[in-house]
Amino acid sequence: MRRFSWFNATSLTLGFAFLYLPMILLIVYSFNASKLVTVWAGFSTQWYGELFRDEAFLDAAWVTLQVAVISSTIATVLGTMAAIVLVRSGRFVGRTLFSGMIYAPLVMPEVITGLSLLLLFIGIGLDRGVLTIVLAHTTFSMCYVSVVVSSRLVSFDQSLEEAALDLGCSPFDAFRLVTLPIIAPAVISGWLLAFTLSLDDLVIASFTAGPSATTLPIKIFSSVRLGVSPEINALSTIMIGIVAVGVITASLISKRASLRQQQDEQAAARATG
């Protein structure tokens, strides 16, 4: 077994403390009985109870969930389609430009994306609400989906699709029956990634949300400006939980898929070797 050296152990502890201490504090204080955020007065789940009675928070939660589900689903469809075009079609006029434009939103400052979307919605006279947030989230999360799916497609053996065509599939059937089932793990992790991105987005949502629809991050941010309340801690804890589950599931799905493949191959080697 390899032992950690003194130096390694210290830097690891410091690094993780830096990353996770604030979150742990937040989680711990969400179970604080006291109304004062910084004074510990015993364990309690009362703030969770109050949170679930607060209409405004529940509304915001419902909007957030709707936006996340719808936008990540649309983003997955569009992102997968873009990935296929980028990986498959080889060279076509403007391919470099097209791929650059797909990935640009990844590095674009969110403020700019948000502002430009806001201008667009005002320009075409679209009232800000759930629809506009969905559109905005789809826009920025589809490029993440596209990155995840295209990295899978690069290693996808094109002759599988040709074999499907050869056996009488239409091109659409070949995609539906062969390509999609094989790249499904990547598509699902793309969806989960888009879902969690939508869930915790504040900047773009602030630009595109209207008075009729507020998402949780906006709600949290505006209440914090009036002072941190234990309710907010409870809410944030729940969100950390959801996001963590989403991210961990996404990575487990892709890990498991490759692990299972490996195990099966080893089993086959034993059976025949």
Added chain:
Amino acid sequence: MAQPMAQTVFAPWDDPDETPLIRFENVTKRFGDFTAIDDLSLDIYAREFFALLGPSGCGKTTMMRMLAGFETPTSGTIRLAGQDIAPVPPNKRAVNMMFQSYALFPHLSVWDNIAFGLRREGMDKDALNDRVEEMLRLTRLGKFAKRKPHQISGGQRQRVALARSLAKAPKLLLLDEPLGALDAKLREDTQFELMDIQEKTGTTFVIVTHDQEEAMTVASRVAVMDEGRLVQVATPDRIYETPETVYVADFIGDVNIIEGTAAPDGDQTHVIWAEGHDPIIGSTDRAFERGQQVFYAIRPEKVAISANRPEDAVNAVKGKILDIAYLGNLSTYHVELPTGHIIKAQTANTRRIARRAYTWEDEVWLSWTGTAGILLES
């Protein structure tokens, strides 16, 4: 027992009334500036086991992909049963291909892989079951029907790929280096299995290979390709015994090539190949002019080796043994002539020998008959 009727030899290519199943008419395929297939014309007949043979990169896969519909010719036409197939997409062609990589669907079981094409046809359930079971029997895969492709061995995968492409009973089956991944023993077994299946099903097979022995074993006719052109198309024995060019002679099997000038003499042609040596005497159907450059090609197994000059030998040369390659059933002697030529002579090891008759540095005579070799122009 009396044979009521003489068995007819399968040779539709010799019959002028026969119409070919596949016809390449001046087909050219370019990728950008690169010409992969160069003005190629070829007829392949129904029930043939046709082999495309050539070095890597000569355009064999491209030919297959044009037949399957994954590439379209830049110019020229390909006809299948008389019909131009250019406008027909791959999924509408009565052609199936077995891919070089097998291309089995990893998410489907062996059974579902084989059933895949039949399901697309909308075949009814009972007929489909019967057909898949028949294919499993034919390829001896019954035990593995429920496994996924990565749970079976390479040889079994290859048979699944074969079963899957055969299941739809295509008019034409394309096999792209189907046995490339198999070891020698399994390869040989599978070659005979393929021939057996071809005989049972009556499908026309086109097989791509870069292994000349494989082509010779399975094929009714062999096409030797070089840089997108056909060099020679003939039956395996004709390709071996009467190659038309040095390239073909050299590509198929082992051969000694001796360059010289022709000197016709009655119905024989002498090859003047070295000063101070008797000319090589050969017979040929071709007319050579006196002084024309000629290549004399002779297979090592047709060269006899002896300690003394055989009395009645038409052609005989003396040399020194440079090297001996022991191949188990055969031994190949590399003999250096005083002119610097190195001639290979092969003898069959019919007895278990503890001691060779000849060894390194021995002076030996090589001899062969007047019809053993052939004369080629280039």
